[in-house]
Amino acid sequence: MPFSKIGSAHANEAMGFEQSVARQTTSLNAKRAFSYLEKICEIGSRTTGTIGMKKQQEMLQSHFEKLGGVVLWQPFQSRHPETGMSVEIKNMVVQWKPENPQRVFLCTHYDTKPFPAMDPKNPKGLFVGANDGGSGTALFMELAHLMKDLPTNVGVDFVLFDAEELVFDEKRDSYFLGSTYFAQAYANDPTGTRYQCGILLDMIGDSDLQLYYEENSFKFAPALVKEVWSVAKKLRIKEFEPKIQHSVRDDHMPLNEIARIPVIDLIDFDYFPRGGRKDKAYWHTMADTPDKCSGVSLVKVGNVMIEWIKQQ
Ligand SMILES: [Zn+2]
Secondary structure (H helix, E strand, O other), rough: OOEEEOOOOOOOOOHHHHHHOOOOOHHHOOOHHHHHHHHHHHOOOOOOOHHHHHHHHHHHHHHHHOOOOEEEEEEEEEEOOOOEEEEEEEEEEEEEOOOOEEEEEEEEEOOOOOOOOOOOOOOOOOOHHHHHHHHHHHHHHHHHHHHHHOOOOOEEEEEOOOOOOOOOOOOOOOOHHHHHHHHHHHHOOOOOOOOOOOEEEEEEEOOOOOOEEHHHHHHHHHHHHHHHHEEEEEEEOOOOOEEEEOOEEOHHHHHHOOOOEEEEEEEEEOOOOOOOOHHOOOOOOOOHHHHHHHHHHHHHHHHHHHHHHHOO
């Protein structure tokens, strides 16, 4: 996740990964969700155009296809901000019930920032982005177990944006390359897939989860914001607090502004030790690792998503 205008361990045991993959279930599983997060982070850095990203892409394609998803790629070339060479950026789309013309989507970014620029000790160290890049991706892997047989009137796409933060220099480089390309392609092809609305998931794995209304989302799509928080209330998931807390520029901006799709951002931007100081935040530091996240948080958000999809 990139930046905010205004400016938080549950170690679950990994279960047998291979065993768990090719099985459809009827409810989300916190341990399995967390094992996906660990699996993603074990790859290491997943920055756009790197071997780590390629490994992740292969792992995700295989996972989603085993569970009955249809995987599509949206590749394009861009100039690498650091080397000046061409770099391939690949958005990934996983379709559930692709024949249904009534569609909604969930999206996240699946690339990681090249370096932990906010790290107080080692801003050129390894950044694995457990919460920032990993959490949404891990939740999609978990949700995939339910998607094929989910009773719903709509088809659902998972959209995984690449190059959300291919940013080496904050003053020079642009955020949101993948989502901006996606939004432009959508706006330029009115005969392609149409979406009623979408939900962006970013930094939703914090073990100390709080999800507030995000200000830009509330401006673009207030009804959708209220709808999602009312689903959480119905499910008694109290981590969804119905008040505005942060104003965040994220992948939902181009989707609203260019593609004109109502898209809201579900983001927990308070990512620091419980009861701790905000200047000790984990965001964009080497400390954004799975031990700061929990499968329980992932599944809480996942259950709200499942219920919301069923209501469409
Ligand atoms: Zn970020």
